Amino acid sequence: MKVLVVGSGGREHALAWKLAQSPAVETVYCAPGNAGCRQAGKVVDIDVEDASALADFAKAQHVDLTVVGPELPLVGGIADLFQQRGLALYGPTRAAAQVEGSKRFANELLHRHGISSKKFAVFDDAASAKAYVRRQGAPIVVKADGLAAGKGVKVARTVEEAERHIDACLVEGVFGEAGEVVVIEECLEGQECSIKVFTDGETVVPMVPSQDYKRIGDADTGDNTGGMGCYSPVPAVDDEIFRHIVENMITPAVRGLAEEGIVYRGTLYAGCILTAQGPEILEFNCRFGDPETQVVLPRLDGDLVEILQATVEGRLSEVEVRWLKERAVCVVVASGGYPGSYEKGKPIKGLQEAESEAGVVVFHAGTALRDGQLVTNGGRVLGVTALGASFAEARERAYRAVSKIEFEKMYYRKDIALRAVQAAE
Ligand code: GLY
Secondary structure (H helix, E strand, O other), X not given: OEEEEEEOOHHHHHHHHXXXXXXXXXXXXXXXXXXXXXXXXEEOOOOOOOHHHHHHHHHHOOXXXXXXXXXXHHHOOHHHHHHHOOOOEEOOOOOOOHHHHOHHHHHHHHHHOOOOOOOEEEEOOHHHHHHHHHHHOOOEEEEEOOOOOOOOEEEEOOHHHHHHHHHHHHHOOOOHHHHOOEEEEEOOOOEEEEEEEEEOOOOEEEOOOEEEOOEEEOOOEEEEOOOOEEEXXXXXXXXXXHHHHHHHHHHHHHHHHHHOOOOOOEEEEEEEEEEOOEEEEEEXXXXXXXXXXXXXXXXXXXXXXXXXXXXXOOOHHHOOOOEOOOEEEEEEEEEOOOOOOOOOOOEOEOHHHHHOOOOEEEEEOOEEEEOOEEEEXXXXXXXXXXXXXXXXXXXXXXXXXXXXXXXXXXXXXXXXXXXXXHHHO
């Protein structure tokens, strides 16, 4: 069969890499992909937001399954368009993708179905929002309701900081339409983790848990990024917590949507926090995580395409999903300056040496080929994943592989998975 992966980051390379391993898959296309995706298949120059051109391509090339990486096309309704055109696509419809597309929708869903007790309020005028923040006090979380390229959420440590974010959203229009409504949430404390599931709207099959590192600097300092590394499983998520989150939080959300006429088919990603009072869901995403996919898929012991097809066809209950016991650690290698401004086009050396380390696979994110030379082409450049019998082994392998890679102004965090190694000791 032929599959098409939509997107161009490390997540999409990991999806293409895993799909290419399936005996049923003869061709993997990636649109637009990156230099790494060329190892798994063919890259096609179509923008992720051009749903109509992607559907034309899928139709013309007789693509059997399209798998969407990023949230933007899903929230924009790519699944609906493919459905109308009789094309199979893995990912939720526009209505279902609201779990990520609207923070208000997600919070109201969780409360309607008794899943969350997190306090929240919704505003479209700055004066009322600020009065609410002053009554509640800080720390407090202010979120632009819609998609804001990862910049819409502010964990405000002071009332003034919260007020500035309210102004950015509701007065200055920094986030455009996405910031015309703000959701203000109580600030919860605890370790974060993400639990993703495959679901066809009825059956819910969890993936292994993972934890990512959002800040740019060691010891969680500096600006927020798309994710600087991650590991799986998560020692803090024991069997009981895992079962509770899957059975009492994620499954009721899927069932609740179905009762309301929204069949959720695809990956549902719950960003969770483990508070002293128990786990809470901080946010939903309507897709695989990045870089979490780079530690989750290497631990999948089986055929990804079989799971995705069964999900799309509403027969996920027929598939057995197994996971490797090995630990996985992914270290993201970034361009110096990221998440601020950075340069592109820097030649990358040492990848072969890195990939020849035991248990290591290097996923490309911001890479391109220029005149046959591999060069940097984004903020997050590579995700170096290693599997190992222990966190210590996986971590050691990942960092040894990273040490073989070289490009000008290369940057990476030095403390990825250290917490997991210490917890496992
Ligand atoms: N790493 C966070 C995300 O994928 O949303």
